[in-house]
Amino acid sequence: MPSRAPRACGLCGGIHAYGSRCPKAVERHKERKAVSDKKRPSSKARGYTAEWTRESKAFLAVYSSCRRCGRQATLVDHIKPHKGDKALFWDRRNWQPLCTPCHSGAKQSQERRSPER
Known part of the structure; x- marks a missing residue:
């Protein structure tokens, strides 16, 4: 069964197989999530006691x-x-x-x- 063609990454400029993620994009996502999680109140503060x-x-x-x-x-x-x-x-x-x-x-x-x- 044929697979889709590799794609050029807009972030790093490299070529990535269809379905795989750029390591820079993965790292960027983790950093963005960490910043968001720091701003979020704890579960207890949100009422989950x-x-x-x-x-x-x-x-x-x-x-x-x-x-x-x-x-x-x-x-x-x-x-x-x-x-x-x-x-x-x-x-x-x-x-x-x-x-x-x-x-x-x-x-x-x-x-x-x-x-x-």
């Missing part, structure tokens, strides 16, 4: 299937991002059970595309 852990486990005991794919749910996701709003954070109508792949993949991608960020 022992109380959240207890309540989310209780929620998953009742709603154990992922809302998107039907697999075993492992996380409680906020349907509408709470963005620090404690009332929305604790509103169970805003919670949904998701498996890790659905939460980390499709849901995060959807939130990045959402205009109301």
Whole structure:
């Protein structure tokens, strides 16, 4: 089966096989992510405390299937991002059970595309 042609990198000027990433681009991405992570409050500061852990486990005991794919749910996701709003954070109508792949993949991608960020 034929593969796509190699491509010229706009960052380093080198030629890279289709599907591979330029080492400079990878490093640049890591640096950008590190800067972003330093600005982000800790999980505790965002409301994910022992109380959240207890309540989310209780929620998953009742709603154990992922809302998107039907697999075993492992996380409680906020349907509408709470963005620090404690009332929305604790509103169970805003919670949904998701498996890790659905939460980390499709849901995060959807939130990045959402205009109301």
